Amino acid sequence: MLGRRAVGWGREQLDLAALAAMESALAAVQPAVVINTAAFNYVDLAETRRQEALTGNFTGPAHLARLATVQGWTLVHFSTDYVYGGDGLERPRLESDPPAPVNFYGYSKLLGEEAILRTAPGALVARVAHLYGGASQSSGRVNLVQRFMAQARAGEAIRVTRGQTLNPTSVQDVVPAVLALLDGGAAGLFHLTGEGECTAGEFAAAVLRLAGGPVNVTELERDPRPALRPRYTVLENRRWAELGLPPLPAWQASLAAYVAQLTGRKPSGS
Numbered sequence: 001m002l003g004r005r006a007v008g009w010g011r012e013q014l015d016l017a018a019l020a021a022m023e024s025a026l027a028a029v030q031p032a033v034v035i036n037t038a039a040f041n042y043v044d045l046a047e048t049r050r051q052e053a054l055t056g057n058f059t060g061p062a063h064l065a066r067l068a069t070v071q072g073w074t075l076v077h078f079s080t081d082y083v084y085g086g087d088g089l090e091r092p093r094l095e096s097d098p099p100a101p102v103n104f105y106g107y108s109k110l111l112g113e114e115a116i117l118r119t120a121p122g123a124l125v126a127r128v129a130h131l132y133g134g135a136s137q138s139s140g141r142v143n144l145v146q147r148f149m150a151q152a153r154a155g156e157a158i159r160v161t162r163g164q165t166l167n168p169t170s171v172q173d174v175v176p177a178v179l180a181l182l183d184g185g186a187a188g189l190f191h192l193t194g195e196g197e198c199t200a201g202e203f204a205a206a207v208l209r210l211a212g213g214p215v216n217v218t219e220l221e222r223d224p225r226p227a228l229r230p231r232y233t234v235l236e237n238r239r240w241a242e243l244g245l246p247p248l249p250a251w252q253a254s255l256a257a258y259v260a261q262l263t264g265r266k267p268s269g270s
């Protein structure tokens, strides 16, 4: 979507752990905007590899925020709905609601967003959730829609935490939303998630149905994974709406478009 206006850098060009190298690499390029999509987002591994999680989600992004102010560019950073869930409330969260993460990944992402908002008032921090779309640059990593489809092809059941409720978000919706905010000179914290909410099980079932395969989803009462999953982390895009911008698409429509793109099948109803 950005075309030739953007240069994509991976870990080789910009490692969030290499603070001095980051500074000189960015000073040489003199960007107008830096969009940081890197994170230590292995939710379960973050419980034990805490230092790496802090580097990728807190100290690296905090350093980027310092560089943004010193070097004079705008930082765009992504955070997560996993900053919520610990207070047991089951209502959509606004940007003004106090966070309460339930696992170390959420905690490290919260430290990162707080550091950025404190250090670089012109930065844009977008909280997204259950993100899918595009193609990961990491070898062997696929997004959750691709993973569910691969598991279904292999005849495996998709295992999710029973009742985990969130709003799935398509990269295809987030990118234009971020660009619209940048064009409008917006800064600070924004929730940018697909409209509507569902459980992780409903989302997985929708993927499998749209892909035309059997729907084999197991909802686990007790999730054995090392990191606790928050029960309810639905975000409301309140600040986005207050700018008079049209709602992001409903998650069902965006998911249908993405699965159609992956499978070549027409979205149902079209």
Ligand SMILES: NC(=O)c1ccc[n+]([C@@H]2O[C@H](COP(=O)([O-])OP(=O)(O)OC[C@H]3O[C@@H](n4cnc5c(N)ncnc54)[C@H](OP(=O)(O)O)[C@@H]3O)[C@@H](O)[C@H]2O)c1
Pocket: 010, 011, 014, 015, 016, 017, 036, 037, 038, 039, 040, 041, 055, 056, 060, 077, 078, 079, 080, 081, 109, 128, 129, 130, 131, 132, 136, 137, 138, 139, 141
């Ligand atoms: N995926 C979701 O469901 C979800 C939900 C909410 C929020 N988010 C947020 O959205 C953003 C994008 O997530 P994503 O799932 O699209 O990410 P992704 O495709 O997994 O990409 C993350 C990238 O960050 C890289 N990385 C990790 N540590 C790094 C470091 N120290 N220096 C440089 N690069 C490093 C990873 O490289 P390696 O592969 O080499 O580790 C990986 O390529 C993140 O901020 C994430 O926290 C994601």
